[in-house]
Amino acid sequence: MGKLWGGRFEGGLDPIAWEYNASLSFDWRLAEVDVRGSIAWAKALMKAGVITLDEQHQIVKGLTDVLTEIRTGKFEHLPSDEDVHTAVERRLTELTGPVGGKLHTGRSRNDQVATDFALWLVDAIDRVDAFLKLVQKTLVARAEEDMGVLLPGYTHFQQSQPILLSHWWLSHFWPLARDRQRLAQIRERAAVLPLGSGAIAGTPFPIDRKFLANQLGFKAYTPNSIDGVSNRDSAAEYLFAAAMIGIHLSRLSEMLILYTSAEFGFIDLSDAYSTGSSLMPQKKNPDTLELTRGKAGTLIGRLTGVMTMLKGLPSAYDKDLQEDKVPVFETTDTLCLMLPVVAGVVSTLKIRADRMEKALNPAMLSTDLADYLVKKGVPFREAHTLVGKAVRRALDLETPLNRLPVSELQSISAFFGDDVNTVFDFEASVARRDVPGGTAPAAVTIQLQQAREFLKSHKIRSSVPHSETPHGGDGS
Numbered sequence: 228m229g230k231l232w233g234g235r236f237e238g239g240l241d242p243i244a245w246e247y248n249a250s251l252s253f254d255w256r257l258a259e260v261d262v263r264g265s266i267a268w269a270k271a272l273m274k275a276g277v278i279t280l281d282e283q284h285q286i287v288k289g290l291t292d293v294l295t296e297i298r299t300g301k302f303e304h305l306p307s308d309e310d311v312h313t314a315v316e317r318r319l320t321e322l323t324g325p326v327g328g329k330l331h332t333g334r335s336r337n338d339q340v341a342t343d344f345a346l347w348l349v350d351a352i353d354r355v356d357a358f359l360k361l362v363q364k365t366l367v368a369r370a371e372e373d374m375g376v377l378l379p380g381y382t383h384f385q386q387s388q389p390i391l392l393s394h395w396w397l398s399h400f401w402p403l404a405r406d407r408q409r410l411a412q413i414r415e416r417a418a419v420l421p422l423g424s425g426a427i428a429g430t431p432f433p434i435d436r437k438f439l440a441n442q443l444g445f446k447a448y449t450p451n452s453i454d455g456v457s458n459r460d461s462a463a464e465y466l467f468a469a470a471m472i473g474i475h476l477s478r479l480s481e482m483l484i485l486y487t488s489a490e491f492g493f494i495d496l497s498d499a500y501s502t503g504s505s506l507m508p509q510k511k512n513p514d515t516l517e518l519t520r521g522k523a524g525t526l527i528g529r530l531t532g533v534m535t536m537l538k539g540l541p542s543a544y545d546k547d548l549q550e551d552k553v554p555v556f557e558t559t560d561t562l563c564l565m566l567p568v569v570a571g572v573v574s575t576l577k578i579r580a581d582r583m584e585k586a587l588n589p590a591m592l593s594t595d596l597a598d599y600l601v602k603k604g605v606p607f608r609e610a611h612t613l614v615g616k617a618v619r620r621a622l623d624l625e626t627p628l629n630r631l632p633v634s635e636l637q638s639i640s641a642f643f644g645d646d647v648n649t650v651f652d653f654e655a656s657v658a659r660r661d662v663p664g665g666t667a668p669a670a671v672t673i674q675l676q677q678a679r680e681f682l683k684s685h686k687i688r689s690s691v692p693h694s695e696t697p698h699g700g701d702g703s
């Protein structure tokens with residue numbers, strides 16, 4: 228069988244141009260959703276009176292057999308198969324005879340590929356969401372297990388204030404919660420049916436698009452056929468969501484990498500997630516975390532690539548749009564590895580609470596010292612200056628802040644009393660920050676409850692009530 232569009236052409240395509248044009252090597256991943264879309268289309272054609280019920284049955288039976296061949300790896304590609312749509316239709320016609328040639332009535336590959344891609348994306352989002360949930364659960368488990376452990380908090384990567392390790396773990400939980408909410412919204416916008424848009428102008432057959440949408444699990448259909456075939460917003464949004472996930476995991480990775488270094492020694496990675504050096508026998512490298520940091524860059528690159536591809540396109544379908552597939556497929560593959568790897572790293576690492584505690588420096592309680600003066604009636608701005616002087620004095624005397632004699636402190640301010648020593652207690656400092664969202668054990672316990680609640684209640688399929696479906700006709 229020749230090309231789908233062979234009629235008006237004389238002579239063949241230059242072999243290199245053929246290879247350049249063909250997308251089967253990468254869009255074969257749409258094969259299953261392509262068949263799903265075609266089965267629904269065959270039923271819609273029958274409903275519209277374009278084919279008979281018997282023809283519908285023959286086509287659906289043929290497509291089901293094609294699906295079996297796809298799933299069992301028995302589907303044979305031919306050099307003449309230009310893309311997944313061509314290949315599936317070619318095989319269908321081989322199996323059913325001429326009736327297979329009726330399937331493409333009123334349909335274009337333009338609305339077909341947009342539909343396939345939307346179906347694929349919705350499924351990909353569900354898979355990614357499940358992995359995000361896994362990482363979140365791992366972080367919650369860590370927060371529970373490591374409750375009570377203190378470590379220095381860093382701002383500007385300088386020691387700032389003591390915090391609970393559990394609080395720090397959970398600081399990486401909430402970004403992923405936002406990622407999941409974002410994905411749920413993208414899923415809603417992706418699940419809008421383009422089929423029925425034809426090549427650009429719609430289809431002349433009385434196709435019931437509401438029925439079609441329902442068949443394919445879409446909640447709505449596109450309200451404009453020109454936009455319907457050219458809209459790739461969901462792909463771009465998905466790539467953004469993926470890049471953001473990459474950024475979140477990259478920031479976690481960067482900190483964990485630092486914590487594994489000898490100078491910190493806050494954590495030990497499991498051997499299962501580390502690698503060695505070919506030269507230096509002592510090395511244990513955090514490669515999995517470094518790759519996560521590196522792949523975040525690649526994820527951002529894919530987003531940039533697709534947005535740049537989209538930005539200058541003239542109206543409706545252009546072949547440029549074929550370039551949307553590889554980045555979306557590869558991004559999904561990246562995330563489906565990256566997320567379980569990070570979950571594995573986090574759940575198997577060993578924390579070294581003693582090293583974390585040893586790294587706590589009394590100077591990190593300077594704010595608490597200023598707050599002590601505030602309680603004695605000193606305005607905070609003044610207290611800040613006075614404690615700054617105390618810190619300077621301790622540095623000059625090369626003594627830790629908590630060892631500075633009270634007489635020294637009193638020479639700076641008469642408000643410093645003998646009770647000043649009570650300030651130098653890391654646990655008390657942490658416990659004081661019990662505002663909701665703070666690092667105090669009491670607040671973190673509540674936060675943990677909120678995190679568990681999110682895990683229980685967040686449902687990707689119901690983030691936007693159906694009545695609020697952003698646009699499109701009612702497909703429900």
Ligand code: ARG
Nearest residue numbers: 250254310336337340548549
């Ligand atoms: N392989 C194409 C793509 O991915 C399918 C649509 C082709 N449409 C066309 N008019 N040539 O975009």
